[in-house]
Amino acid sequence: MVMGLTTGLWVSAQVRICDRAFIPATVVRRGDPDAGTVLLKINRFEAGVTVYTQASSMDDGPAWSRGTGPSPVAEAEADAYIARQVARDPDLWVLEIEDHKGQYQLDGKVV
Template sequence: MVRLRTDIFVQALIRRVSATGAFATVARKGALEAGALFIIVDRLDGRLDLYGPAPQSFFMDETEMPADRFFMPLVRESERGKIEERLVSESRFDPDLWVVEIEDREGRSFVAVSDSDASSGRP
């Protein structure tokens, strides 16, 4: 199944966020077609969350892979410094990554989040 280009997905995400009255911006622009997307959710109270792509290993085979992108929490209710550290680490692995920052008091990510909390990648 062909996946939606990252730049188009990001544009749609920003529109979805804006339609609810929250704010979103591209904090880092990566590869147009296939850059990995990370999402920072700023709850506007000092707590931030970081979501990243859910590993494809979450899906048994290609027939089970969703059409939409799935994300998983990487860092929850943390300070900006820890989020930035994690993004620096991720960018060493994938320099073409995207970062979208959402400001939402309710802490919504506006993307499909995996039920499995295999994140344990909390710093």
């Protein structure tokens, strides 16, 4: 997360950003409020679903990797990926964003 922000605060901020842009966002799963990892499930409906997971970057800025691969997948495949990750990490947060128009911008680069 951004330096100095807890995970819970960052997730709340993303929900608020989406709300202000009229983009539906739902916290599907709450993890550790201070230091949990976040999965972002970006649902583009007909265009498919991409699940992003937090990653490390060389410049210490926020970065994301495509957990479900380079191309969008079906929602069932994305949900199966999320279920596997949750089984491994009980502190994991899952934030689902329903982004019909592709307006949501990640707060870091995709690596």
